[in-house]
Amino acid sequence: MDMKVKGSKELLTEVIDAGLCTLCGACAGGCPYLVSYKGRAVLLDDCTLSEGQCYRYCPRTYTDMDAVSQQVFGMPYSGDELGAVKEIFLARSVDKEIHERGQDGGTVTALLSVALAEGIIEGVIETKMDDDKIPQGFVARSREELLECSGVSYEPSPVLEALNHLPRESTEKLGIVGLPCHVAAVAKMKTYPPQNRVNIDNVKLVVGLLCGWSLANGFHQFLQQNFDLPRVTKFDIPHHPGHTFDVYTKSDKESVELDEIRQYINNACSYCLDMTAEFADISIGSGRAKFKGWNTVIVRTDAGAELIKLAKAKHVLETQPTPVESVTNLKRAALNKKKRALNNIIAKTGDKNDLLYVGLREDILDNLLA
Template sequence: MEIRGGMALLRDVQEKGLCVDCGGCVGLCPYFRSHRGRVAMLFDCNLEQGRCHVHCPKAEVDMDAVSRKVPGGAYTGKPAGRFRRIVKSRAGQKMAGRARYQNGGTVSSLLALAFDTGLIDAAALTDRKGLMPRPRVVTDVAGVLACASSKYMASPTVAAVHEAFSSGFRRIAMVGTPCQVTAVGQMRCDPLGRNDMDPMALTIGLFCTWALDARLLSDLMPAETDTEAITGMDVPPPPSSVFSLHTRNGPVDLPLETVRRAIPDGCRVCPDMTAEFTDLSVGALEKDTAWNVLICRTEAGEALFETAVARGYLETVPMDPDQAAGLLKAASAKKARALAKVREEGALNRKEGPSVFHMAPAVVDDIMNRTSPLPSPSPGRRDESSA
């Protein structure tokens, strides 16, 4: 796998429409900036190798190398990745009444515990102004709770990790979607040897089938919609087939088939639904929205989970077998769809020229033999895409 520079990133990712505005290349140099859901290169860069290319989740991702860094161990291609346990969870008595959680409040509760115990000194989250998501560094529980809600938008959240590090924080938590945590995983592998240390104390991933380009979605809005009046958003469970926006002027519902036009092409080559390269992963349950799915992946993540339960930050119940089976089926289908797309584009395991990602041939065969690519599902429900 070849590490290249900014001009290659522009050619191989942005000009091909694969950029998902994760923020991995933002805040490292003067060249890349994110504005209203898009990353732009402001000036030509003559560096042959750069962290912008190294961090990108759509350029030369070595799935095995990132998996060995976090959660630890070879990349197997299993539907939900490597994990220690899966449970249903929600905010416990310790968190009661502290915020209005869109779903179970698991992410906010875990971050609150991490701040209260000194595990972290900053968190990179996603805030929102109207329709537009914004990366944000928070340093206390109040900041976490202020960001609690689902955004559903592609967001340059990894830029907040760079901002926190530049500000001197060295015990950073990050909450992100699969592409965002893949960028952080790439960063932590550090093949250029440019980081003095790994500042990530905690990574929490969010389930995601795909996100939305905020600018494209804005163009699909009814003309009379005041996007600055948006107070929340949701994808109600089936049989509903709408993307629902809550505004101070009343609800705005968009057909899901219309909303699909705002999906970045980069989402279609993502093989990860459950944010595998993390300490913990969290998602919402379609038919049981008072609870979250919580996946413990690392020893540190499981220890935080156990402390959260013991101290009343979380309450848990066993995962229903049918719900677990549905989750694994959906995650397996996303892997198969992404692999089929990447192979169709000739961007898998190339020895010369750009690849989106690299994966052991035996793992590729296992994924494709496990299930045939299924039609793309409704927008993935995500719990609190910032906190």
């Protein structure tokens, strides 16, 4: 199946109104019509164009995985549980401040600050929470600004709106930090370079974050009603044995039962096959309970490997191998997400041949559906 590019009207009917939107921001900010606002992609006016970049780069419009993989990795999509992998290991920041302010091991912030310091990139498209803890796209251009972005928001973040907002004549070298949906959208941009937007070749580094789901559907109102958000410093969902959603303030920590939170899981995430941000240069997740304070790191590209090497050489990152058992668990979780999502999609369309946005080869599909 070829990718048929359509316009904002179809984006609305096929993705946003159909409950597939992950609010990645790929459609937003690149034109005067689509913007993100408090957890929604909003169409401000009717656009009559029959083809739009909003539709083209949406990670939930048809995505030819082979074409994208070919562009990013120089080979067709493998269908492996974790995608293209050069190495997997555990890492954490040596820098105490980064470690403390970041999630888990602070590896993301550590790597990006090295990349910034060494001039590999000049700006990082990141998620930053405003005072009300609404996540927004932001361009961090210094270590300080990076630190302002550290910490995880569990709400969807329109990170890519910040990319779309950059002036098209900009030559700034960029890194992007995003969830699998953001990373997929960036990969589509690389595969089909956008017009009238900032040159996608400026993006030198894509750091993906491992992701199970995000929280939407009134989750922000829940937070607003239960917490003094401007005072909140960090959210966390610690791994086993905890079953809580933790909200930190400077002096305090409050916990909510995870089961109470589950109702807010963004339904769109149930149709997502990608747990590990497979089209990133480096994907980073939690070390889980067993390696608390560490991150799991998957290096996928040469650019990713170079950066790790540099970070180690500069002594900002320490690493240790990931035990085989952990890798196995990670693979099982990733595979489960794929299978679950495919089944959810088929349940939604009622047609095994209508997989919405998923453009996978038949052999891979057969394996997943087996």
